Amino acid sequence: MSETGTCHCGAVTIEVATTPSVLTSCNCSICRRLGSLWAYYPPSDVKVTGPTVAYVSGDRMLELHHCPTCACTTHWSPIAGKADPNRMGINARLLSPEVVAAARVKRVDGASDTWKELE
Numbered sequence: 001m002s003e004t005g006t007c008h009c010g011a012v013t014i015e016v017a018t019t020p021s022v023l024t025s026c027n028c029s030i031c032r033r034l035g036s037l038w039a040y041y042p043p044s045d046v047k048v049t050g051p052t053v054a055y056v057s058g059d060r061m062l063e064l065h066h067c068p069t070c071a072c073t074t075h076w077s078p079i080a081g082k083a084d085p086n087r088m089g090i091n092a093r094l095l096s097p098e099v100v101a102a103a104r105v106k107r108v109d110g111a112s113d114t115w116k117e118l119e
Helices: 097-102
Strands: 003-006 013-016 022-026 038-041 046-049 053-055 062-066 073-078 088-091 104-108
Touching (some): 013 088
Antiparallel strands (some): 073 088
16 A cells, blocks of 8 residues: 655655555654654655755765755655665655554664664
8 A cells, every 4th residue: 555645835745655564763863853753665666756955964875855845854865875775764754643653663773873773
């Protein structure tokens, strides 16, 4: 079953091929400030429609995208040659509240760079 989500103003739409069953809450310096819950997909399973602005920080492996109008973080994509090209993250908070409520939320420790799952 596919799922569709939008930013707050509706300018950016994200469609994913399947409903996420697991979401990731990361405590790294950027994710904890964004408050995003990430669902991971191969880029071929994600369709992003509308304008986005990219932000690159830290280890310069990912581009974090947001809507230029309402500033909602929409997704991240790998930078060529720096990160796995077959994995991207979408901000599941853009999907319906029912989808988020039905998924298991996995907490990971990105702040210490171990990326281990927290209890």
